[in-house]
Amino acid sequence: MTGVRATARIVARDDGRGGTALPVLEGDGPLALRRTRASGSEARVMLVGAMSGPLGGDHFAVEAGVERGARLRVGSAAATIALPGQAKGESRYDVRIDVAEGGELHWLPEQLISVQGSDLRVTTRVDLAGSARLVLREEQVLGRVGEEPGRLTSRLSVRVAGRTVLDQELGCGPGAPGGWDGPAVLGGHRAVGQLVVVRPEFAREPVAARMLGEHAALVPLAGPAVLVSAIASDALRLRRVLDEALAFLG
Amino acid sequence: MSRGALLVLADGRFPAGGHAHSGGAEAAVKAGRVTGAAGLGEFCRGRLHTAGLVSAAVAAAAVLGADPGELDLAVDARTPSPALRVASRRLGRQLMRAARATWPSAELDALAREFPKGAHQPVVLGLVARSAGLGAEDAAYCAAYESVSGPASATVRLLSLDPFDATAVLARLAPELDLVADRAVEAGRRVLAEGVDELPCAAAPLLEIGAEAHAAWAVRLFAS
Numbered sequence: 312m313t314g315v316r317a318t319a320r321i322v323a324r325d326d327g328r329g330g331t332a333l334p335v336l337e338g339d340g341p342l343a344l345r346r347t348r349a350s351g352s353e354a355r356v357m358l359v360g361a362m363s364g365p366l367g368g369d370h371f372a373v374e375a376g377v378e379r380g381a382r383l384r385v386g387s388a389a390a391t392i393a394l395p396g397q398a399k400g401e402s403r404y405d406v407r408i409d410v411a412e413g414g415e416l417h418w419l420p421e422q423l424i425s426v427q428g429s430d431l432r433v434t435t436r437v438d439l440a441g442s443a444r445l446v447l448r449e450e451q452v453l454g455r456v457g458e459e460p461g462r463l464t465s466r467l468s469v470r471v472a473g474r475t476v477l478d479q480e481l482g483c484g485p486g487a488p489g490g491w492d493g494p495a496v497l498g499g500h501r502a503v504g505q506l507v508v509v510r511p512e513f514a515r516e517p518v519a520a521r522m523l524g525e526h527a528a529l530v531p532l533a534g535p536a537v538l539v540s541a542i543a544s545d546a547l548r549l550r551r552v553l554d555e556a557l558a559f560l561g
Numbered sequence: 562m563s564r565g566a567l568l569v570l571a572d573g574r575f576p577a578g579g580h581a582h583s584g585g586a587e588a589a590v591k592a593g594r595v596t597g598a599a600g601l602g603e604f605c606r607g608r609l610h611t612a613g614l615v616s617a618a619v620a621a622a623a624v625l626g627a628d629p630g631e632l633d634l635a636v637d638a639r640t641p642s643p644a645l646r647v648a649s650r651r652l653g654r655q656l657m658r659a660a661r662a663t664w665p666s667a668e669l670d671a672l673a674r675e676f677p678k679g680a681h682q683p684v685v686l687g688l689v690a691r692s693a694g695l696g697a698e699d700a701a702y703c704a705a706y707e708s709v710s711g712p713a714s715a716t717v718r719l720l721s722l723d724p725f726d727a728t729a730v731l732a733r734l735a736p737e738l739d740l741v742a743d744r745a746v747e748a749g750r751r752v753l754a755e756g757v758d759e760l761p762c763a764a765a766p767l768l769e770i771g772a773e774a775h776a777a778w779a780v781r782l783f784a785s
Contacts, residue, residue, distance in 0.1 A: 466762065468638075475638040475757075479764040488614075488763065489737060490607025494594035495585065496765045503766055520643050520773055525592070528773040533637035533646065540641060542766050 314368025314398045317342050321375040323354055323383035323414075330354070331381045342371060345388075353382040358420060360389060365431060368398025372405040377414035377443070387420040390452070393461055395428035401462070406435040410443035422450040422502075422546050425484060429461030434468075441472035442511050445536075448553060450504040452546045453483055453497075460484040460501070469507055469536065476534030477507060497542060500526070502549040506539035508560055513537060518560070527552045529559070566693040569663070571703045573710060578655035582648060583715035583783035584608060584708065588771035590719045598726040601716050605709040605734060611765035613708030614741050615639050616683040618760050620700035621749030623687020627757070629672055629680060635757040636681035642769040644776035646681075648785035654679030656689060666692035701745035705738050715783055 319342035322335035331354035338344040343359040358373070365371050377383050393402065404423075410416050425431065439445055449467060453460035464487070466480035481503065483491045490496055497503060513535040520530045527541035539556040543549035569575065586604065589595040595604050619632050640646045657679065661669050669692055672680055679685075683704050690700035713727045744761070751759035772785060 468758075468762075474634065477641065478635070478638040478758070478762040479641065480762045481764045481766070488610035490603055490605075490610055493603030493607040494589050494600055495604045495607030495768050496611060498594055498767050520776075522770075522774055522777065525774070526767075526770060528642070528770045530641050530643055530769075530773060532641060533634075538641045540766050540769055542770070 314366060314370060314396060314402060315340055315364065316370050318372040318374065319344055319358070321356055321373075321383070321385065322378065323376070323381040324378045325380040331383060342373065350384070353384050355384045355386070358385065358387040360387070360391065363392065364394060364396070365402040365404055366394050366396030366398070367402055367430060368396055368400050369402040371403070372407070374407045375409070375416070375418070377410040377416045379411040380413040382415045384417040385419070390421045390424050392424045392426060393429040393431040393463065394426050395430070395461070401430040401432050404431060404433045408435070408437040410437075410439045410445060412440040412442045414440070415444040416446075418445070418447040420448070422452045423465075424452045424455060425461040425463040427454060427458045427461055431461065431463050433463070433465040435466070437469045439469070439471045439509055443509070444511070445469075445507065445509040446557065447507045448504065450502065450546065450549055450553070451481070453501045453503070462486050467505060467507070469509065471509055471534050471536060474534060476532045476536045477538060479505075500542040500544055502543045502546050504541050504549045504553050506553045506556055507536060509536040511535055523552055523556055527556070529556055563694050566695055567699045567703070570690065570693060570695065571706060573714065575659065577659045578652055579707065579711055580714070581783060582652065582711055582785045583719070584711040585768045585771050585775075585785070586712035586715040587719055587781060587783045588775040589767070590716065592771065594767070595716060595720070597720065598722060598730055601713060601722065601727065602730045602733065605712055605730060606737065607765060608712060608768065609705060609709050609734060609737060609741055611763040612768060613705045614745060614761050614763050616704040616708060617701040617741055617745030618748040619681070619683035620687040620690065620704040621697040621746045622752040622757075622760065623684050624690050624695070624697040624700045625749050625753055627749070627752045629684050629688065630675065631757050632684045633676065633680050635760050636683065639760070639762045642772040644772045644785060645769065649681045650679035651784070652682040653685040656682060656685045660685070660689040660692065664689065664692040668692060697746050697749050698742060701742040701749070702738070705741045705745065709734055709738075719782065
């Protein structure tokens, strides 16, 4: 038994009249896409899970392209829940994002919840042109309430003008490299998140590093980008810290 | 390879400045995340499989001849904390100074010229290993071992931990050190064929966050 293969595609294009058109908005199977009300020049898309999953053996992908000068905001209607499935082996969720010169993307999906017994590998790869702008949030919740997490490996890489400014992979859950839950990595916390903000002006005016409470830090990366890295006991507290960080950056 | 040269390079007394750094242990002890030998063991295990693996793979790739400039950029991308990037470059510069006196080579001179403020430590370590006639596996072992020996000896000072207990922690990690060194060399070989994206990029959020908290302290025993 093999899992489900599905690829959703979004292309955002400057419509020449001060707005953003979506010439491609293709959902696929469990990945449905809905256009929601635009805000100014920004088009908005909601990712709606039309089936549960990813389950074991599934391979989902989302490809988003923001063309020159276009502005897009993508959210999701609910958390993504990685579940064990009848098919053996890991499931995969790959996100590929390209933002061209002058384009702007806000990628703000809800949490990814790793359920006991699940086995998911996530890769998120972002390629930005030199003058592109990005706000990207990722949150991983390890297990439902009171439950041990599944196996989750999540890699996030961000390139700006061809140079990799961030490449990080977090592995957790049963079978992950040793020490993942220990005092060097997660220290027993069950929610972990990243917020990446890329703006060309950070090259001229870098943001200084700062702590956001005890378990989160806002740091300038080696490039025109800022990372907020946070861990928390639960999804609610994690979101609060990342929201505060975003408000701080303005 | 020269086993003698490997011992000289891996010796904690090699004058490359490592003793001034705790590898995140000082922040973890202050925050109460490490309170004894058991916590130290889990701390070291986590560091070995994240920062240790990345450093070991970078060092191995450098020995095998990957471009040092590209490796240096790859370390930047794998080190979100600016405090840790600064510490890594400082350690790289100190290692460079010691190595140019012990195993001088044109390659080290060229790297020093390219990075006057210091290249990242594992990049330098790889080229130092080459100059000393060592191989990729040797460099990977040095980097992986350093990733745990530094925190262990720092914790002896920070917690007045029994040095026997700290050394037992390291000894118990030996099989995992072998594993990490193997994976690092494999990754180093893939870098030559496929490029630096093949390097592992294992993240340790508490090491990164703790390093930023630590850098803001007014008084500290260790530099990082």
